[in-house]
Amino acid sequence: MTTSIKRMPVWAKVITAVVLVLVVLFAGLRLAVLPGLRDLFGTETHDRSGPALLQSIQDMSRYDAASGNFQVVVDLEKDAKYLPDAIRGTRTLYVGAGTVDAYVDLGTLAKSDVTVNSDRTSATLRLPHAVLGKPALDPDRSYAVSKQRGLLDRLGDIFSDNPNSERSVQKLAAKHIGDAAKDSHLTARAEKNTTSMLDGLLRSLGFTDVTVTYGT
Template sequence: MSSSTPTASPGAPGARPPAPGAPGPSPGARRSWLRAAGVLLVLAALLFALFRFTPLTGLGLFGEETRDRSGPVLLESLRDMSRYDAASGSFQVVVDLEKDVRFLPDAVRGTRTLYVGAGTVDAYVDLGRLGAGDVTVNEDRTAAALRLPHAALGKPALDPDRSYAVAKQRGLLDRLGDLFSDNPNTEQAVQRLAVRHIADAAGESRLTARAEQNTTRMLQGLLRSLGFQKVTVSYGP
């Protein structure tokens, strides 16, 4: 009977290191290791991007729990209001904001955002500006004349429930920059632009004229209920 001496595997205890000058891994093995390392790097980048932009609750792995850790509300100031809000207009605008960089294509550096902005603008008459000579009443208190300031427009109020971004396009460098920092400036820029367009549209509308008509009807009804038979309301500086 012939006996064979067992050989120890390279990773087993007692294995001898390869002798000097022994041939190393073949080129095919090295290429396989390089491909495997490349695949691992790509998977790591994809997982990083996934967890960077997608909340864990969106993956369905964990239960969602919301906690409100807000502090107490602080009252900063009080003001007496003397204006009569007589009309309100609802507006909607589609903002197309594009930012480019010179000498670079949009695919490399640049952003473009489509944003639907919806908001309201109130028109009011400031009754606190009435002076002693702006209200006249006849002797038998049957006729009254009022001179009011022209109606003015309030600041546009953007409605967050009806405003949203439709699409966002970003260049490669902008996407890489977003991986390491949050940049809300683009969102704020389109919101400011939407507010400005809504304010311009309100100024071109007949919202102030509608407010003056409603104020006139309100004052006429109020004073007639007090016994005045003739009520005249005019507007001027």
């Protein structure tokens, strides 16, 4: 038996190897389609993570005045030159959900930005314009709808485990959410809410005339 295998021509060995790979892929597909078969093996999850370490503490001087919730559907396709998609290429459909905060940085205020009259009944504050924070994806609401892969990409997934396989679509989703936040009225809402907060605070301290402006 061993002698007959050694005498096989190279092309026959290649075809045999391809057939074996297809059988493995087909078996994995059957297990994915029929989860009942996969459950027969029984899986357990163990969390062996180490304790979280506090690396730094930073005092916050900004007022988060508004937050927007966004959702985007990312359709990312990667093709290989001179190869059909069935052989090499991926296409991922990903739903990204996240938030973007708009805030006013109160830590940059100088004494000249706050004017109070002698009897402390009137106050004028000049604040910097509200800005947008970085988009934050929500992992509980973000998920891959589908992922199509060529044969070579499927083979690569068998022999390697890439934990960053969805990083590209996640970064793209965050970019689209950030762009949508720029086109929204989040900063205007943040400035309005900041004005209302400061107006209520100063009036509770006895001020009857409060003026809040934005800009340098």
